[in-house]
Amino acid sequence: DAKTTQPPSMDCAEGRAANLPCNHSTISGNEYVYWYRQIHSQGPQYIIHGLKNNETNEMASLIITEDRKSSTLILPHATLRDTAVYYCIVRVYNQGGKLIFGQGTELSVKP
Amino acid sequence: DVKVTQSSRYLVKRTGEKVFLECVQDMDHENMFWYRQDPGLGLRLIYFSYDVKMKEKGDIPEGYSVSREKKERFSLILESASTNQTSMYLCASSPSGTAISYNEQFFGPGTRLTVL
Numbered sequence: 031d032a033k034t035t036q037p038p039s040m041d042c043a044e045g046r047a048a049n050l051p052c053n054h055s056t057i058s059g060n061e062y063v064y065w066y067r068q069i070h071s072q073g074p075q076y077i078i079h080g081l082k083n084n085e086t087n088e089m090a091s092l093i094i095t096e097d098r099k100s101s102t103l104i105l106p107h108a109t110l111r112d113t114a115v116y117y118c119i120v121r122v123y124n125q126g127g128k129l130i131f132g133q134g135t136e137l138s139v140k141p
Numbered sequence: 142d143v144k145v146t147q148s149s150r151y152l153v154k155r156t157g158e159k160v161f162l163e164c165v166q167d168m169d170h171e172n173m174f175w176y177r178q179d180p181g182l183g184l185r186l187i188y189f190s191y192d193v194k195m196k197e198k199g200d201i202p203e204g205y206s207v208s209r210e211k212k213e214r215f216s217l218i219l220e221s222a223s224t225n226q227t228s229m230y231l232c233a234s235s236p237s238g239t240a241i242s243y244n245e246q247f248f249g250p251g252t253r254l255t256v257l
Contacts, residue, residue, distance in 0.1 A: 073233070133183055
């Protein structure tokens with residue numbers, strides 16, 4: 031799996047967009063980008079994934095750069111309940127087994 | 142909704158005890174996983190199973206064993222608990238059939254185990 035780099039922490043004002051960056055400069059052509067988050071005292075929760083096109087679902091949007099070396103998870107209107115650690119994971123298309131969670135970004139949404 | 146449940150949220154055991162952590166999922170998923178999570182170390186995979194009675198070692202299997210007698214249940218066993226096994230234990234499951242689905246893992250709430 032390609033290595034990912036994320037800032038350790040970020041703050042965001044409630045109601046504003048939270049933009050969480052992730053660098054994955056060694057990503058290969060068949061690797062997808064996945065985002066999970068973990069709210070305090072809960073198990074991780076899948077958010078979204080993508081290959082090269084931008085993706086959107088009810089939780090978030092994922093923007094992947096054209097060279098695929100980095101991506102940004104966007105929470106369009108952050109709420110206090112979005113305070114969590116956000117993990118960016120890169121995975122080979124046909125690989126099963128474990129997810130490798132790095133240190134993630136601790137997002138604090140403040141009123 | 143997919144539900145992954147773990148037998149206890151908090152558990153306190155003594156050194157040397159045999160400890161059983163149970164995980165049950167109700168979505169007929171083929172794959173199940175046990176991770177532990179420690180501050181500064183992130184999630185680390187202990188064992189996983191892709192079918193009944195099948196198991197594979199993860200990154201840190203030492204001191205642990207697992208059992209998968211039924212598809213919905215995956216048990217983690219600490220044969221002789223030690224203080225360095227104090228941790229948050231997370232169970233997860235995922236469906237099979239497509240490679241993408243391997244990567245959409247559904248996690249339980251976790252069991253915080255303290256070994257004294």
